[in-house]
Amino acid sequence: MKKERGLLIVLSGPSGVGKGTVCGALRKQDTDILYSVSATTRSPREGEIDGVNYFFKTRDDFEEMIKNDQLLEWAEYVGNFYGTPVDYVEKTLSEGKDIILEIEVQGALKVREKFAEGVFIFLMPPSLAELRNRIVNRGTETEDLINNRMTVAKDEIEMMDKYDYVVENDEVHLAVERIKAIVISEHCRKDRLIEKYQQLVEAE
């Protein structure tokens, strides 16, 4: 029987919505989902580990990866590069395992061009006021940068139309449950399974 290919799950949403927190909470649960590690030129935040949270790269190294076509997508965002190394993603999917990418909105839209069959999840704040709170509370941004991020966020929310699912991040554990349900559900989609079951009928 032909092996079912893994799901590429793309978790995205405006900066500050809590992608990292939700993805971190999902990781702590017992699922079979693997996690892609992005490359970035931004500085590590406290507690972030190279090769675990991100591959932290110099600008020169990152540009070399772009040139050699080693990135599934890359984008410049508020002055830094972010990108997804392609090798690990392809290998995981072809082994029939699911992999989740946690990436910025620009990057997600580029992945969509190459992986139309991916599962694209847009993480939403309960409100724009709450989004501003979260960015302010992170405490790493100046007032100007916060306003800049809010403007970008509003543009990004308009892009949810390009996604398959919208998950509200009202509470982290609820957002995690919704994402887990989406993954189970996508594995049951008829389009992904019909080949398998036609074999079952023909085998009779």
Add this chain to the structure above:
Amino acid sequence: MKKERGLLIVLSGPSGVGKGTVCGALRKQDTDILYSVSATTRSPREGEIDGVNYFFKTRDDFEEMIKNDQLLEWAEYVGNFYGTPVDYVEKTLSEGKDIILEIEVQGALKVREKFAEGVFIFLMPPSLAELRNRIVNRGTETEDLINNRMTVAKDEIEMMDKYDYVVENDEVHLAVERIKAIVISEHCRKDRLIEKYQQLVEAE
């Protein structure tokens, strides 16, 4: 904010696959899903209660309901009529509540014509051999009727293409978990939510 309409979930699949068992197990769980009750002219099986498992009707009464357009769908199946009274379904959906219909394949396809936005789930046996076992073990059918049901089942499995999801009923609790995941996931589909979130951005 405009009230989100409930989901119409249609659980179907070949006779003997375990629709009733799975639906019964789902009912015992703490979900917000309501259950439609079908009308039928077939005789009650042991333990089945009128108005709970089915509305048991005479052939005359059933034909009266057809004539008065009180059925969302109806079908004749192995000599009996089955149908879904339309009132309760419409009322439930417009109140924003989810409702599940457990119906035969013919009926499900008719519901699809009227409710294209419904969530159509096809319950699959792990194999055709296992399906035969289940029909035999039910102990209510003659050998001829079993063979008849198996022929119908194979034709019905070909119809899974008309469904959104295929759920394998390998173990009842697993099938129930998959159905619950599909319901959560469908509530997160962008197409169902985009209106709500556009209001959020415009409200700013």
